[in-house]
Amino acid sequence: MNIQLHYTVSADDFTRAGEASGAVKAKLKQLGFRPDVIRKVAIAMYEGEINMVIHAGGGVADVDIEADRVVVVLTDQGPGIPDIEKAMQEGYSTASETVRNLGFGAGMGLPNIKKYTDDLIIDTEIGKGTRITMTVLV
Amino acid sequence: MTVNELKTALSLETLVEGDGTRDVTTGYCGDLLSWVMSRADAGCAWITVMGNINAVAVCALAEISCLILADNAVLDEAARARAESEELPILRSDRNIYELAVALSRLLPS
Ligand SMILES: Nc1ncnc2c1ncn2[C@@H]1O[C@H](COP(=O)(O)OP(=O)(O)OP(=O)(O)O)[C@@H](O)[C@H]1O
Ligand SMILES: [Mg+2]
Secondary structure, eight states: EEEEEEEEEEETTTTTTTTHHHEEHHHHHHHHOOOOHHHHHHHHHHHHHHHHHHHHSEEEEEEEEEETTTEEEEEEEEEOOSHHHHHHHHHHHOOOOHHHTTTOOSSHHHHHHHHHOOEEEEEEETTTTTEEEEEEEE | OBBHHHHHTTTEEEEEEEOTBBBOEEEEEEEEEEHHHHHOOTEEEEESSOHHHHHHHHHHTOOOEEEEETTOOOOOOOHHHHHHHHTTEEEOOOOOOHHHHHHHHHHHHH
């Protein structure tokens, strides 16, 4: 099996946020993946998707589904992450007050992605953007 | 127990009917979405005051059985529409999060 999916995640669109991860979740279910694998991919991808919306003005998602792994690559042209070590800490967030009022900004998104994936690579350049590659093994 | 049984036992108001046959095995309390995705178990009833579309999205992604709004918190229209399409039951009570959690824990086997 080798299925490739592509989504555009639009900027500051909270009402649609979660659409890409929701669609991937449905696809994995249809393909008969294990529920725990689906849940891990769905949560990790949603966190990354929301981060692109909140922190980077949107981006794109590329998903590669194979029998033994699901790889999600999220690419944005946002401001980049100045200090990855800091950003990976539970509780660290630069989210605005508006975004916090919606329930985001706990500073738990990146730690969650780490928790729910088997491999996480963050490539980021200040002023250029960020690419997050996450892999969940089946 | 099922969502429908829980609804009756706790005398909750129904905001979105959804799939009431879902099983509830445990609970989770909190309002910050990433905490919920980190700590809530699949199959839980989530007690919160967060009635927006993002909360509904989290329920779907994290396999949460139902959303219970405490303190008569508001469910916004976009959230209601999304919950209907996801068949997510949304219930409400004038009791606070603590009171609801205590009542829920009396219903669930420990
Ligand atoms: N794609 C991104 N582009 C730029 N900065 C980012 C990106 N993703 C994360 N960050 C930075 O890393 C910080 C930590 O991210 P994380 O997802 O852990 O927390 P959060 O998004 O602030 O809150 P939460 O995810 O709990 O709602 C963010 O506050 C932001 O400063
Ligand atoms: Mg985040």
